[in-house]
Amino acid sequence: MIEIPEGFARSTITREGDAGRSWVASLPQLVDELLQRWNCSPTAPVTHGQVGIVVPVLRGDGAPAVLKVSFPHPGNAHEPDAFAAWGGRGAVLLHERDDARFALLLEQAGPGTLADLDDIDEAVAIAGQLARRLAVQAPPGLPRLSNQAEEWEERLRKDAERLPHPLPRHVVHAALATVRELGHDQPDMLVHGDLHYGNVLRSEREPWLAIDPKGYVGDPAYDAITLLRSRFEDLLAADDVKAALLRRLVIFADAAEVDGERVRRWAQARAVTAAHWGREHGDAVWLIQATDHVAELLT
Structure with missing residues (x-):
């Protein structure tokens, strides 16, 4: 199973309280289930932003991608809708989505911003x-x-x-x-x-x-x-x-x-x-x- 970055876990719990603690504890199992479901294999350590983790992966066809899982919050709910509307035009491609779990499988881009x-x-x-x-x-x-x-x-x-x-x-x-x-x-x-x-x-x-x-x-x-x-x-x-x-x-x-x-x-x-x-x-x-x-x- 994946390892959750300590700093991300700490900041999430500080910000979200018991809900954040419970969600962080569930993340390794949740990510494992998504990797199996979408036939992906991790290729590098977990990174993170302020509200979610990102797991670099290889898809079943060998193409690189990233699995992103965000803390469930209304502010994160419409990210996949935007990606779907753009269809890769000016934004990373959306490969898979699980809205209930706030999880996305996305095209890998970078490094560099x-x-x-x-x-x-x-x-x-x-x-x-x-x-x-x-x-x-x-x-x-x-x-x-x-x-x-x-x-x-x-x-x-x-x-x-x-x-x-x-x-x-x-x-x-x-x-x-x-x-x-x-x-x-x-x-x-x-x-x-x-x-x-x-x-x-x-x-x-x-x-x-x-x-x-x-x-x-x-x-x-x-x-x-x-x-x-x-x-x-x-x-x-x-x-x-x-x-x-x-x-x-x-x-x-x-x-x-x-x-x-x-x-x-x-x-x-x-x-x-x-x-x-x-x-x-x-x-x-x-x-x-x-x-x-x-x-x-x-x-």
Whole structure:
């Protein structure tokens, strides 16, 4: 049976409590059953992300693949639906799925991610081009971002009042205006939902392939903020932070073929939301301050 990485087990139990402890304990047997069912053999040690493990395998026909098993949570439920809709176009192929167990057998990609590129403008452009390819007509049944708009607006208001060291009022008001004006009426397009540099892998079949989608339905401009927050150190080291920030958003918008103003507004609103979330959940002080700074510069 496989060996569960100690750090992953510890963080899962800390985050999920008894449910996480029970799930971690069941993983070796669960993975063994899936390997037998899908006729796969492990080829390397288990790796992991924040919410799931990944087992490199060989399929029965000798092709490399990965078995991914995630902690059962609504936020992970629509990953296979997104992969199925894309059919390998801009994302790894889905070979098998077990929705009840939150398990997927996926095409193997990598090694190497967009995070490895030294040229940040090139990385942003590649991510934007990929976002354009992934923005297909969404299949029915996926969660709509527009259905969350009312909750976003209420949460923005409450968080601005109750959390310590609040953002300037005009910054929060700009985020509220975006949610009111853009949040309720969004296109029926499939949105990755977490398109950061580490979720874009090098590949032989295509130069770059996306992994770990959330599978939302909404505005393709929604995804730009993840590219800013995953390379904050580079951004904050720029001589002119605002110019560098706006340049990245323009590059993304042009490559994704989406309206640049919508990209800026979504990034600003999501930066405010991320700053509030960081205050509530104990993000590092530097990360909260950096997110605050981005939110203010984009206002």
